[in-house]
Amino acid sequence: MRFLDCFRGLSCPIHDSGCPASxxxxxxxxxxxxxxxxxxxxxxxxxxxxxCPAYNSGMKHTSFRLNATTIFLLASFCIxxxxxxxxxxxxxxxxxxxxxxxxxxxxxxxxxxxxxxxxLRDPESARITYEPLEKSWFQxxxxxxxxxxxxxxxVNAKNGYGGYTGSEPYRFYFRGNELVGRCWVDKKYGTxxxxxxxxxxxxxxx
Numbered sequence: 001m002r003f004l005d006c007f008r009g010l011s012c013p014i015h016d017s018g019c020p021a022s023x024x025x026x027x028x029x030x031x032x033x034x035x036x037x038x039x040x041x042x043x044x045x046x047x048x049x050x051x052c053p054a055y056n057s058g059m060k061h062t063s064f065r066l067n068a069t070t071i072f073l074l075a076s077f078c079i080x081x082x083x084x085x086x087x088x089x090x091x092x093x094x095x096x097x098x099x100x101x102x103x104x105x106x107x108x109x110x111x112x113x114x115x116x117x118x119x120l121r122d123p124e125s126a127r128i129t130y131e132p133l134e135k136s137w138f139q140x141x142x143x144x145x146x147x148x149x150x151x152x153x154x155v156n157a158k159n160g161y162g163g164y165t166g167s168e169p170y171r172f173y174f175r176g177n178e179l180v181g182r183c184w185v186d187k188k189y190g191t192x193x194x195x196x197x198x199x200x201x202x203x204x205x206x
Contacts, residue, residue, distance in 0.1 A: 097147040099135045100175030108151045112172045125158040140197040148173035
């Protein structure tokens with residue numbers, strides 16, 4: 001059982017032996033705020049006081065207190081989730097990954113250019129430079145890594161006042177002659193690269 005699976009439904013820890021002890025402890029903490037959803041406890045679950053009679057029958061959500069161990073476990077869990085989404089694939093995974101068929105350079109450049117020009121205020125002013133195609137990866141939010149051929153470009157175009165805004169980088173990811181992902185720099189919040197990915201013709205965007 002995967003670690004996060006233990007939290008789905010917030011099932012009663014005493015009836016979920018497949019979860020690690022540390023996970024059960026965190027679930028015990030969460031139980032103070034939500035009704036128990038364990039099938040074995042459902043019949044006697046007291047929704048008014050939000051307690052699970054089979055596990056923490058005397059603990060009401062209004063009387064809950066955090067201790068040092070609980071705080072450490074919750075903090076460790078949150079940090080693990082954050083770093084799991086930020087860590088790059090290992091060198092071995094990059095070597096063994098399937099990147100798909102390399103697209104033609106003409107197709108990759110024309111696809112990227114079309115997407116960019118459709119979003120510029122003054123597309124005729126666009127100055128676009130293209131980097132060589134290379135094997136790479138990207139990630140949409142906390143989805144699994146996706147491996148593909150990357151085309152990175154720099155775009156400089158005029159804004160509404162007629163001045164050039166400066167070069168901005170974009171990344172386009174291809175598997176064969178299919179665009180599967182694109183990434184751009186988050187200028188609003190300064191959080192690095194934002195990405196979207198395509199599955200069966202549908203795009204997921206940040």
